[in-house]
Amino acid sequence: MKNFLKRVFPYVMFGTAWVLILATFLLGERVPKQLSLLLFTLGGVFLGFGAVGIALSRIRMSPEQQKEYERGEHDERNVAIREKAAMSSWYWTLYMLWAAFMLIEIFVGGLWGVAISVVIVLHCAFYMINIHRWNKKM
Amino acid sequence: MTNRIAELRKARKISQAELADEVDVTRQTIISLESGRYNASLLLAHKIAMYFGLTIEEVFLFEEETP
Numbered sequence: 001m002k003n004f005l006k007r008v009f010p011y012v013m014f015g016t017a018w019v020l021i022l023a024t025f026l027l028g029e030r031v032p033k034q035l036s037l038l039l040f041t042l043g044g045v046f047l048g049f050g051a052v053g054i055a056l057s058r059i060r061m062s063p064e065q066q067k068e069y070e071r072g073e074h075d076e077r078n079v080a081i082r083e084k085a086a087m088s089s090w091y092w093t094l095y096m097l098w099a100a101f102m103l104i105e106i107f108v109g110g111l112w113g114v115a116i117s118v119v120i121v122l123h124c125a126f127y128m129i130n131i132h133r134w135n136k137k138m
Numbered sequence: 139m140t141n142r143i144a145e146l147r148k149a150r151k152i153s154q155a156e157l158a159d160e161v162d163v164t165r166q167t168i169i170s171l172e173s174g175r176y177n178a179s180l181l182l183a184h185k186i187a188m189y190f191g192l193t194i195e196e197v198f199l200f201e202e203e204t205p
Contacts, residue, residue, distance in 0.1 A: 071162060071163065075166075075167055076178075076181075076182055077176050078167075080176075
């Protein structure tokens with residue numbers, strides 16, 4: 001069942017993308033401009049992900065290549081690299097958000113500063129939630 | 139921590155790719171282990187030691203850290 005869903009998902013995404021794009025054109029000016037933009041952007045994103053997913057699913061690998069690919073996916077060093085890269089990315093994003101927050105507070109102020117501080121809080125909250133989740137699992 | 143993987147592998151005339159195949163990791167992992175850039179997990183250390191027919195302590199050399 002999981003494999004079936006994995007196989008079908010890119011096609012569903014691709015189909016949804018066309019529905020969204022078509023809806024944007026069919027609805028035209030009957031809906032607010034922002035909604036139209038949102039539908040079209042979502043359609044574009046889904047189209048991209050769907051097309052890439054379909055292309056990847058059609059790549060035929062020899063059994064040796066398939067084995068090598070799977071080994072690379074589960075290789076403990078690769079897993080460790082991915083985890084370390086994810087952790088570094090978390091810190092980089094946090095520093096970037098802090099820099100953006102400081103710059104906005106100094107030069108712009110207002111709601112943008114509040115919005116970025118909310119994002120910083122969420123960024124840290126998700127981290128703590130995941131720490132708690134993994135603490136329970138391990 | 140150091141290890142004797144390269145020494146044992148050469149003594150048995152097997153390539154890094156063959157060893158990687160046997161213990162189900164990539165060749166890059168074997169290269170990193172041999173060069174000491176990566177320390178194996180307990181599970182991988184066990185697999186490698188089993189492959190060579192030795193104990194973990196005979197393959198992986200633990201050095202006490204000096205303060």
